[in-house]
Amino acid sequence: MSANWVLKEDEAVELLALLITSARIQMDEPVEYGPLRLLTATERLSGLMLERSSDKTRDFLQENIERIPEMHMIMSDVAAYTAGLDERCRAVAACLLRHSALAEGE
Amino acid sequence: MMSEAVLTNIKTRRVVREMSDEPVERAQIEAILEAARWAPSGGNLRPNRYIVIEDAETRRLIRLVSPGMFQRAPVLILICTNWAVCAEHGLSASDRALLIDVGTAAQTMMLAAHALGLASGPVTSYSKEAVKIILNLPASYSPEMFICIGHKAETVGAGMRPWKKITWRDLTHWERFGK
Ligand SMILES: Cc1cc2nc3c(=O)[nH]c(=O)nc-3n(C[C@H](O)[C@H](O)[C@H](O)COP(=O)(O)O)c2cc1C
Numbered sequence: 001m002s003a004n005w006v007l008k009e010d011e012a013v014e015l016l017a018l019l020i021t022s023a024r025i026q027m028d029e030p031v032e033y034g035p036l037r038l039l040t041a042t043e044r045l046s047g048l049m050l051e052r053s054s055d056k057t058r059d060f061l062q063e064n065i066e067r068i069p070e071m072h073m074i075m076s077d078v079a080a081y082t083a084g085l086d087e088r089c090r091a092v093a094a095c096l097l098r099h100s101a102l103a104e105g106e
Numbered sequence: 107m108m109s110e111a112v113l114t115n116i117k118t119r120r121v122v123r124e125m126s127d128e129p130v131e132r133a134q135i136e137a138i139l140e141a142a143r144w145a146p147s148g149g150n151l152r153p154n155r156y157i158v159i160e161d162a163e164t165r166r167l168i169r170l171v172s173p174g175m176f177q178r179a180p181v182l183i184l185i186c187t188n189w190a191v192c193a194e195h196g197l198s199a200s201d202r203a204l205l206i207d208v209g210t211a212a213q214t215m216m217l218a219a220h221a222l223g224l225a226s227g228p229v230t231s232y233s234k235e236a237v238k239i240i241l242n243l244p245a246s247y248s249p250e251m252f253i254c255i256g257h258k259a260e261t262v263g264a265g266m267r268p269w270k271k272i273t274w275r276d277l278t279h280w281e282r283f284g285k
Contacts, residue, residue, distance in 0.1 A: 014170050021233040022173045029231065037173050076269040 006049040015045055032075060035085070043068045060095040064088050115221055122225035123176040125256035130181045134222050138183070138255065141218035145210040148203035153191040154211050155247060157184040167240045172252070174231020179254035184237070185211055190246040208250045215253050225258040 007015070022037035046065035050058060064087075071084045097103040139156055147154070159165055159182040168182060169175050185208050191197075192204065212228050219226040229252040237249045 017170045017236070018173055021171045021236060024233050024235075025173060025231050033231075040173055 004052060004054070006052045011048045015041065015048070018044055035081075036072060036075065039068050039071065056098045057095065060091060064091040115217055119216055119220040119226075121227040122256075122258050123227055124259040125177050125179050125225055125254070126259045127178075127180065128257040130224060130255055130257070134224060135181055135255070137222060138215050138218045142211045142215050145207075145214035147207050147210070149195070151191060151195055151197070153187050153197070153204060154207055155186045155188045157186060157241065158182075159184065159241075164240065168232070168237060168252075171236035171240065172229060172232030175229045175252065175254065177227055177254040177256065179227070179256040181255040183215065183253045183255060184241070184249050185251045185253065186243070186247040186249050188246055189248065205250070212251055212253055219255055225256055227254045228252065229254060
């Protein structure tokens with residue numbers, strides 16, 4: 001567990017703006033855009049975190065999140081898009097375990 | 107023989123979502139705005155108003171409330187509907203011609219930008235309420251669409267793949283239905 005701050009107040013407000021405006025515009029937009037907006041927010045957060053993260057988080061961000069823009073290109077290929085999201089879900093679970101007492105000593 | 111220049115311009119324009127920092131000349135921005143003036147308008151009422159945003163901090167704030175604006179464009183042109191003009195002519199807010207006016211202006215500006223060697227991209231995925239506050243818009247202006255204008259970045263990703271390949275034939279029906 002880490003007590004490091006990885007966001008400045010302005011950065012947090014900017015991320016919040018992205019999330020709340022995404023929620024609003026999603027009311028008028030195609031359902032497929034929902035994941036796109038969440039991924040855009042994920043990328044933004046990752047970009048802000050990178051400099052100030054511990055090694056174990058940074059590796060995860062660089063390997064998984066920095067490559068998210070590639071996924072926007074394949075939105076229309078639902079199977080490939082879903083597989084890409086699954087891959088990142090596995091990676092984030094592994095990252096959570098690295099941060100957790102559960103996996104200590106493994 | 108008819109010139110192919112206009113058709114080629116129409117067919118080769120693509121939305122650009124990655125732009126460089128290179129500024130756009132004032133004369134080019136004005137040429138794009140002048141082109142919009144010649145777009146067709148329902149009843150020739152011209153309810154559109156254009157707001158040009160070059161200031162870096164204002165553009166940054168707009169991007170923060172525009173999840174669908176992937177570009178960091180040096181120039182934003184916001185197409186607004188001016189309700190005061192509509193009220194003068196008894197047009198209701200639900201009149202779809204108003205949005206068609208936004209569309210004709212948008213496409214005209216993007217084609218003009220393309221003809222000038224500039225890149226462009228439309229954006230409607232933003233919070234209207236947030237944009238009104240950031241730009242301090244008069245109450246009668248409703249912000250309908252941004253046109254991002256700039257220069258295409260040197261290295262550009264592959265772009266979004268289309269949902270499926272479409273030709274004009276897929277979109278067209280000839281004559282009466284049911285025959
Ligand atoms: C009404 C309208 C709204 C649009 N909104 C956005 C937007 O918010 N963000 C974006 O990146 N592209 C937006 N676009 C661009 C379309 O995604 C784009 O035109 C389409 O994918 C076809 O690409 P092309 O114009 O390069 O052929 C919009 C286009 C239209 C006509």
